[in-house]
Amino acid sequence: MTPTVELVRASESVPTGEHPVEPARAGELVPTVEHAGKSGVSLDIDLLDTIIVNLYGTVDDSIVDGPGIRFAIFTQGCRHACPGCHNPAAQPFAGGKQVSAAELWEKVEANPLLAGITLTGGEPFEQADALIALTRCVREKGLSTWAYSGYLYEELLAGVPNSAAPVLLKYVDVLVDGLFIESLRTLDLLWRGSSNQRLIDVAASLAAQRVIEWN
Ligand code: SF4
Numbered sequence: 001m002t003p004t005v006e007l008v009r010a011s012e013s014v015p016t017g018e019h020p021v022e023p024a025r026a027g028e029l030v031p032t033v034e035h036a037g038k039s040g041v042s043l044d045i046d047l048l049d050t051i052i053v054n055l056y057g058t059v060d061d062s063i064v065d066g067p068g069i070r071f072a073i074f075t076q077g078c079r080h081a082c083p084g085c086h087n088p089a090a091q092p093f094a095g096g097k098q099v100s101a102a103e104l105w106e107k108v109e110a111n112p113l114l115a116g117i118t119l120t121g122g123e124p125f126e127q128a129d130a131l132i133a134l135t136r137c138v139r140e141k142g143l144s145t146w147a148y149s150g151y152l153y154e155e156l157l158a159g160v161p162n163s164a165a166p167v168l169l170k171y172v173d174v175l176v177d178g179l180f181i182e183s184l185r186t187l188d189l190l191w192r193g194s195s196n197q198r199l200i201d202v203a204a205s206l207a208a209q210r211v212i213e214w215n
Pocket of ligand 1: 078079080081082084085086087088090091121122123149150179180
């Protein structure tokens, strides 16, 4: 998916024994309780605390997963099994580290230099339900969300691999879609591992009802 996976560091605090909220509920996680966050973003921090993401790891200040300095979130679990995958350890759904959305949000709030977050993996849309509330907060803060997916934009929009996928897609600014295809691998393309992958402006694509590439 993403061409470079370096310096992956696991989150330091690891809650256990919880599961992501159901997609229908996650889509309703509208911030309702004022919380004095550094950015002034209002959110119910207790609610974020109940949402669990299964992570391979995070990078606090990535400069290779989209423009600017980004908080990169590598989810655990991917069923695509692309030959030449740069992150095979993130493919199994078993394992990973259970981290709350609140912990991830605190990392975002702690770094004033961030341009945004990047969801990668692994396949982040396998855990779309657990990532919706976080991306809503990121948008409210005025930061951007990039996401890498082995699924195509059209598939995500149609509810593959789950019904939460199109909901999460709404909160993604730029989607890098498609499998990593080793024979199409090139180092010439910015932020893509293989030339089949597209950089998609999601808001423009949703408005136009066709794929609009980001540039
Ligand atoms: S989509 Fe392909 S390259 Fe990306 S993590 Fe999954 S198997 Fe690896």
